[in-house]
Amino acid sequence: MNKPAHLIFALLCVLLGTQCTQQRLQRQALESPTVVLDIGHYYAPGKGGQGARTPDASQGAQLEECEFWYRYAHFVKEVVEQAGYHCVVCNRGETPTDPELARLARQSGVVQIKTPIPTAVYRSQHHPDRMAVGILSADYALDCKPGAVVFLHLNSESDSWLVSNKGAFYCNPVGVTLATTMANSMNLSIFDHGMPNNGVPCGVVVRTDGHRGGGDWLNTCNESFVPAVITEVAFLSNPQHARFLAQPANAERFARAIGIGIVRFMQQRKS
Numbered sequence: 001m002n003k004p005a006h007l008i009f010a011l012l013c014v015l016l017g018t019q020c021t022q023q024r025l026q027r028q029a030l031e032s033p034t035v036v037l038d039i040g041h042y043y044a045p046g047k048g049g050q051g052a053r054t055p056d057a058s059q060g061a062q063l064e065e066c067e068f069w070y071r072y073a074h075f076v077k078e079v080v081e082q083a084g085y086h087c088v089v090c091n092r093g094e095t096p097t098d099p100e101l102a103r104l105a106r107q108s109g110v111v112q113i114k115t116p117i118p119t120a121v122y123r124s125q126h127h128p129d130r131m132a133v134g135i136l137s138a139d140y141a142l143d144c145k146p147g148a149v150v151f152l153h154l155n156s157e158s159d160s161w162l163v164s165n166k167g168a169f170y171c172n173p174v175g176v177t178l179a180t181t182m183a184n185s186m187n188l189s190i191f192d193h194g195m196p197n198n199g200v201p202c203g204v205v206v207r208t209d210g211h212r213g214g215g216d217w218l219n220t221c222n223e224s225f226v227p228a229v230i231t232e233v234a235f236l237s238n239p240q241h242a243r244f245l246a247q248p249a250n251a252e253r254f255a256r257a258i259g260i261g262i263v264r265f266m267q268q269r270k271s
């Protein structure tokens, strides 16, 4: 071959190689029986969860999102496993020092992801252009070769009480169907079915912008063709939501509705 022909041949090989990798990753996600649940934020020994929290105790309980999910993630996992899927729960940082939360972490089989400084920005091993606090959770999730990744959070809009009804599942572009299916599940059994939301349905927000609020976790999953969602559907600063979630039976219903949404997505993937 002459020089230009060599060059064209080399370019074709690169293009075909990239296409093959894409197709392999897409097929891997589509056929994977694994769901990864990441408990958001981390637990500081002796201090408690370091996520969003209710402004005060006036609505019946003081809730913090990392502790909330240490307490209730096992219900999401149970729903996913009962449908026949494999479910992994993880969190960056150490096991909670609170004995009850530590017991629940064992019950959920939480994998503690080694993160030397939980507040530091790390670079993704899967997609080195992606850097963020908490990216090691996204990396661990991708190590599991999953069909779906769900980052378990609760939102907060204010340091004081404020009725807000803009709850949504934030998703990556390949996760729109996952987020929509999960939003439908929320609308069927939680939003204005126990948890007042003033007639506003659960939203779906596609995030392609790297650095805003967990965007890089979604992007790194997107670059591996893995549907991923951050659950930002309830506001701890909304007294209506906080009163609902403060009741353990309601919190269980909320967690199970998230699990049901995930299962419906997993079941519909090939249809």
Ligand SMILES: [Zn+2]
Binding pocket: 040, 041, 051, 052, 065, 153, 154, 155
């Ligand atoms: Zn959060």
